[in-house]
Amino acid sequence: MRLLLSFVLTFCFVHAKHEMYDGHSLFKIKIQDEKQMKYLYSLAEVLDLDVWVLPFPGNDAAVLVSKESNEPFRSELSEYGFEFQIETDNIKRALDLEDTLNEKALRKNHFKSGYRGKIGFDRIYKLSEVDSYLETLAESYPNTVTLVNAGKSFEGRDIKYLKISSTNFQDVRKPIVFVESLLHAREWVTLPPTLWAIEKLVVNVTESDLIDTIDWIILPVANPDGYELTHNEDRFWRKNRATGFVPGDFCVGVDLNRNFDIKWGSGSSSSVCSEIFHGSRPSSEPETVIISRIMEEYRNRIDLFIDLHSYGSMILYGWGSGDLLPNAFSLQQIGLNMAKAIDDMKLIFNENYTVGNAGLVLYPASGTAMDYANRFNIPFSYVYELPGSIFGTGLSGFLIEPELVEHYAKETWEGIKTGARNVRDLLGR
Ligand SMILES: *[C@@H]1O[C@H](CO)[C@@H](O)[C@H](O)[C@H]1NC(C)=O
Ligand SMILES: *[C@@H]1O[C@H](CO)[C@@H](O)[C@H](O)[C@H]1NC(C)=O
Ligand SMILES: [Zn+2]
Numbered sequence: 001m002r003l004l005l006s007f008v009l010t011f012c013f014v015h016a017k018h019e020m021y022d023g024h025s026l027f028k029i030k031i032q033d034e035k036q037m038k039y040l041y042s043l044a045e046v047l048d049l050d051v052w053v054l055p056f057p058g059n060d061a062a063v064l065v066s067k068e069s070n071e072p073f074r075s076e077l078s079e080y081g082f083e084f085q086i087e088t089d090n091i092k093r094a095l096d097l098e099d100t101l102n103e104k105a106l107r108k109n110h111f112k113s114g115y116r117g118k119i120g121f122d123r124i125y126k127l128s129e130v131d132s133y134l135e136t137l138a139e140s141y142p143n144t145v146t147l148v149n150a151g152k153s154f155e156g157r158d159i160k161y162l163k164i165s166s167t168n169f170q171d172v173r174k175p176i177v178f179v180e181s182l183l184h185a186r187e188w189v190t191l192p193p194t195l196w197a198i199e200k201l202v203v204n205v206t207e208s209d210l211i212d213t214i215d216w217i218i219l220p221v222a223n224p225d226g227y228e229l230t231h232n233e234d235r236f237w238r239k240n241r242a243t244g245f246v247p248g249d250f251c252v253g254v255d256l257n258r259n260f261d262i263k264w265g266s267g268s269s270s271s272v273c274s275e276i277f278h279g280s281r282p283s284s285e286p287e288t289v290i291i292s293r294i295m296e297e298y299r300n301r302i303d304l305f306i307d308l309h310s311y312g313s314m315i316l317y318g319w320g321s322g323d324l325l326p327n328a329f330s331l332q333q334i335g336l337n338m339a340k341a342i343d344d345m346k347l348i349f350n351e352n353y354t355v356g357n358a359g360l361v362l363y364p365a366s367g368t369a370m371d372y373a374n375r376f377n378i379p380f381s382y383v384y385e386l387p388g389s390i391f392g393t394g395l396s397g398f399l400i401e402p403e404l405v406e407h408y409a410k411e412t413w414e415g416i417k418t419g420a421r422n423v424r425d426l427l428g429r
Helices: 002-016 034-047 067-079 091-109 127-140 188-203 224-232 286-297 328-343 369-375 402-427
Strands: 025-030 050-053 060-065 083-088 145-152 158-164 176-180 215-219 302-310 314-317 354-357 380-386
Touching (some): 127 158, 158 188, 158 286, 176 188, 215 286, 328 380, 328 402, 369 380, 380 402
Parallel strands (some): 302 380
Antiparallel strands (some): 050 060
16 A cells, blocks of 8 residues: 555656646647748737747747647637647646656666766766766866866856866867857757767767867856756746746746847847846846856857757857858858768658758847857857657657667767868868
């Protein structure tokens, strides 16, 4: 009886976790023209919907709709002649399944030997595990790895990055490549590639030119407060956890990728409740300041910045407004080379990557980390949008199957490596 009770309690605990998403449906909506695109944007605003894949003509938008908004949304769509289907009628089931699979992977490897903080590619690791991995590496490889504690997040968590170099960052002829993941908390699939980069640059070096001729800055968890929340309470949290904007903190969090001090406020929202809330002023958030400082400190040596996001299988470059940079041609060429390196080993059910200007391919956005790098004339700055998940039913794109973690780590690394070598060879310091 006690056993049964504890089973029931465990079951309830796990399944109580995603209660807030109970009954939320995921809609896939065909967008035929600009008019439909604009209308869907306005509907999203009015009904407070979470837009997962943004609408643009010729594309299918994905929108998460709460139980309450389901009926009104559906009738609006029908009335305005949208073609749509419901991909997932209750997203909570997919969330529960993701938990179950991650827990299974955790149990499977729990008794494997290994030094403290060893990281694997069998599941998505939590912040505390990533932190202790970074610390262990810095202790074990003092000649190549420097752990930098760059400052604290809004809620006071440390933001840590690694400097990886065979010459202790002293050789100014070497370009620096800066890669970051998890600026958006729910984009879990972006973490394994940065951990894999560390593995291949430090632990198991099989291509020594990457470390002999290039210095690396790797920041795996750019938004630790949000990331922690996605593991504990709200799997689909995107922003940081800044508070104090509205009485009672009814809505919290700033979209860090709209908060950078570059064309701030033109392609973002001033509404706290929005997923793309840009904050009270440029660089208002400690996480933004920390990343900005890294770029500023190494502005003369960073030749490539890659900000990992998900999802959509895209490689994008600035400006986020749709305006092109003077080196747009090279940006496109190297973007295509990186995309091809990934496509060459992609999973068969994924599409090839699309390459282009962020504002033209996707949608105009301002205050992004990508654009901030351009402000310092860092010559090659990209966003990767990693593939969406095939998890469970259809488009639940932010979820990740543990069994695919290692593959995404490897294929994304192919792209990063190609970019690093291309940029090194093109610019030749
Ligand atoms: C090191 O990396 C190579 C190439 O990626 C791989 O074949 C090999 O199994 C790895 N070795 C270890 C010990 O992980
Ligand atoms: C996808 O990319 C692969 C590898 O670069 C290429 O061989 C293939 O033709 C591409 N497929 C499409 C449909 O473009
Ligand atoms: Zn993102």
